[in-house]
Amino acid sequence: xxxxxxxxxxxxxxxxxxxxxxxxxxxxxxxxxxxxxxxxxxxxxxxxxxxxxxxxxxxxxxxxxxxxxxxxxxxxxxxxxxxxxxxxxxxxxxxxxxxxxxxxxxxxxxxxxxxxxxxxxxxxxxxxxxxxxxxxxxxxxxxxxxxxxxxxxxxxxxxxxxxx
Numbered sequence: 001x002x003x004x005x006x007x008x009x010x011x012x013x014x015x016x017x018x019x020x021x022x023x024x025x026x027x028x029x030x031x032x033x034x035x036x037x038x039x040x041x042x043x044x045x046x047x048x049x050x051x052x053x054x055x056x057x058x059x060x061x062x063x064x065x066x067x068x069x070x071x072x073x074x075x076x077x078x079x080x081x082x083x084x085x086x087x088x089x090x091x092x093x094x095x096x097x098x099x100x101x102x103x104x105x106x107x108x109x110x111x112x113x114x115x116x117x118x119x120x121x122x123x124x125x126x127x128x129x130x131x132x133x134x135x136x137x138x139x140x141x142x143x144x145x146x147x148x149x150x151x152x153x154x155x156x157x158x159x160x161x162x163x164x
Contacts, residue, residue: 004122006119009147013037013145015039016105018041018048018104018105020105025105035053037051039106044144045143045144048105048112049110049138050105054109058103058107114128114134116137116138116139117139117140118139118141125154126151137150
């Protein structure tokens with residue numbers, strides 16, 4: 001029975017540099033199939049986590065601010081801008097009056113890094129994800145990224161018959 005984070009984590013981790021701009025971020029998310037990943041600083045340390053949700057939240061805040069200061073962002077019905085499913089980040093940003101090409105990972109990421117050590121149990125990792133409402137946790141040892149464990153990884157292990 002597998003019970004340690006190191007035994008089920010994904011070690012081939014997709015990550016982004018703090019300097020990555022929106023076109024690169026969207027390309028990485030699109031080609032890798034991930035919806036979020038750690039952000040690495042110039043010293044190789046995890047300094048944040050960036051998810052699609054973080055990007056959408058930031059763009060919505062920018063849109064709300066723009067709507068407050070200008071009638072330009074209001075539709076004739078006064079409802080605001082409606083975004084279709086599947087729109088690119090650039091299209092969403094453009095609707096908010098933002099040049100998405102200029103936005104960087106360090107401006108969009110969640111700077112609080114909630115992580116686990118490789119020797120922690122799946123139970124503690126799963127509990128932390130539930131408690132904090134997270135879908136993925138970087139696995140870090142000595143300040144370095146070793147992998148990522150996700151709710152999918154834990155679910156797969158439970159489905160294989162191991163207790164979390």
